[in-house]
Amino acid sequence: MGIVSSKPPVFRLTFLGATGTVTGSRYLVEAGDKRLLVDCGLFQGYKALRLRNWAVFPVDPASIDAVVLTHAHLDHSGYLPKLVDEGFEGVVWCTPATRRLCGILLPDSAHLLEEEAGYANRTGTSKHHPAEPLYRVASAHEAVRRMRNWDFDAPFEPVPGVTARFRSQGHILGAAAVTLSYRGVSVTFSGDIGRYHDPVMQAPNRPAASEWIVTESTYGDREHPPGGMKQELCDALKPVLQRGGVAVIPAFAVGRAQSLLHVIAQLQEEGELPAAPVYLNSPMATDVTSLYRQYSGQLRLDEAALEKMYRNTRIINSPEESKELNRRKGPMVIVSASGMVTGGRVLHHLIAFAPDPLNAIILCGFQAGGTRGALLAGGAGHVRIYGEDIAIGAQVKQLASASAHADATEIIAWLRSAETRPRGVFVTHGEPHAADRLRVRIEHELGWSAFVPEFGATFDLMSGGLDVGLMARGPLGIEKFSTS
Template sequence: MDLKIKFLGAANEVTGSKHYLETPETKLLVDCGVFQGVKELRELNWQKLPVAVAKIDFVLLTHGHLDHVGYLPRLVRNGFRGKILGTAPTLAIARIVLLDSAKIHEEEAERANREGYSKHSPAMPFFTEKEAEFTLRFFEAVEKNEWRHLSLNLRFRFRYVGHIIGACFIELEAHGKRFVFSGDVGRQNDYLLAPPKRPRWADYLIMESTYGHQLHPQEDPERVLTDLVHRVVQERGNLVIPSFAIERLQSLMYVLYKLYRKNKIPGIPVFVDSPMGANVLSVFDDYREWHTLSREDFQAMCRYVTIITSYADTWNTVDDPRPKIIIAGSGMVTGGRVLVYLSQLIKKENTHVLLVGYQAEGTRGRLLLEGTPELKIFGKFLPVKAKIHHLQSLSAHADQAGLLHWLGGIKNVPEQVFLVHGEPTALDALRVKIVDRHGWRVRIPKLFETFGMWA
């Protein structure tokens, strides 16, 4: 029985996760994300996929991050009419992400046309709110741990993997072979989430490698944040934290609330400017069994911060002369409200920018991390006078040790391991470790590469 897997994204790089599996009965995608980062990758988003989109029966979502769900409206535009399956919190997150992204796409296209800085005339949104809304019609929630048949010889189940609320790895059985798609693996010790479950059997393992080349530093995020807040108060400046709206933002809120409650930081204003992040808080409230926060801590954490929803209040916050903490999307400074703050504050020496977690190649976050003297925002190059800091210990991804621990639960010898979702250095480092420790066959697929298997 011939089975085929084709890697339509996250192959030799981190973003754009899309894995196409074809069996004699069924065609499906595992994840459907957009490419982010360098221009050459972003341009791939506008190209049609090299598969028959209208013939895809299912999309299975490991979790709701943009690089795993952000291509869904384009998939629907190009003819997909199957089911999009995920856990209930994953679909809730995906709904928020898609509607927020559509709004940003439309706003950026409108701004580019108004100010004339796009090379395209007119600039068009990648997808619209109307298209995002239409995509939601294909969503269907599936309980974790329960096997679900997609056809006579194909079934799957979601299993908890940490990382963000709702996230799971996927065990998929096709004609007697078990495929395991890791999605993004979370950490053993997380402020908000339980440790990931581990697979026990995999004939084919499709494994993420984001931090396959390194261990997270043994830094204390509470000490780092305490020191930074005190510096901001002394300098009467601003601490700007670009943050992913999902999990990272809630973790930052919780850590800052804990520090304030313990009298380790003063009661300066903490503004959370992320409409998407505010909506994600409702998902935490609705799906309490998916995280470890008590009701009391969750409610107190929400009261501790000021949540901004209107664009007018964004500018009021910029103009607020008090020392303050601003947490705003997006985490890699690729868009969102954080660009407004940085456009006004990055040229000030008493501004501190704290980058939290992974910064993909080609993003503004990576440029700041590498010490760029200027940053292009809204078509203008701005001098970077702010002090740039980096905190990796709040990363939602397992590091190399965590990834090896996770796959170490597999009792058999897989026929093939495919490493995805990593930059070349990370992919090769993890490949070497797996071969050295387990002796397994490991491949690093290229973009659009197809592999045939027999069942």
């Protein structure tokens, strides 16, 4: 007669990122003897965070059986090529649009990393000799090759014994909440929650029935203004264009750039803005924009609105055209990546146009601490670009309504709409104050248990206990919450 094990089944969640910060989304789920990651993002912003990208991964990548992506933004997907380099050999599960976007974003990220390393080697500005990129273009293509498409609302098994399901979240093309179920216990990861009244993307779906929810909290301590992006963008752009200035808009290539182009086209057609030329100078954003027709079912826009957006926008393709744009005079609008001014062609536009008070820099999304965007939003008189201090004479305006993330009240509304009351909510993907403020609101307004986990915390999803007073050294060599 065989021996029957009395050990309870293992279903554990460990927080390897997006704790105390809005970047580096990485959640390790252990189910039985299988391991999978939900999201595999880059840390961005402060140097101390970025250095985590270079640290030894807390779990042997070769021991991870699969990755499930909520969406394509680099703070959720951008570490995948490095994970592949370090030995990960499994499948990456995502929605079809997420795979298409990753096919654009990951090679572009790798190309920029290679360029930065090459520049550092040519100028001797790195402490490392030679400077190496975090990963290369070949690794990015290999990561995309590992991806397997799966549609919204259709169950699949990323690893044996675990059932998963994607549910549309708005935010950007392909963005999903992910629900994992194992032996009757479920946990839902919100990914990034979209807006209920986004001008381009459909509203997020309600959370699936789950014992546990892991929610983002990027705007967990604030509300977006009631007027919406259209009026705020008009108020920011109109005086600049009327005085013949150049409006430089750093924009995330996926999502924000397209929303901005749509709203600007509307405003110009309605006569609210002068008929100044509008340029999209981001090869990646251009490629992304071309996908919108293919996935129009995820949009609020009809074919006429898409056509208007394309017709109103002048695409800048080559580096030569980009350089020529810097020699032109206003009035004009330049939309260019990256949204937090961390790299890309927008840096050259700032060098050209930021010193002149006739011009304006319009920020239109969350600016993580430690980025140039955060410095600009904070009123910095200069920013450092390619080793030089660039004076900021231009007016700097940060739009409060342009984010693709739900604000605090919208997150509460999304949680409240859950099919069943969860046993608890983990609040992640936010700065400390934002995460804790959302925790308080969840507890007071919904009456649910809510926790803000620290980096490396491990939670037993089966036992359901969380005693933050009992700390133990976990099997990963990092701190975990004891549930015994």
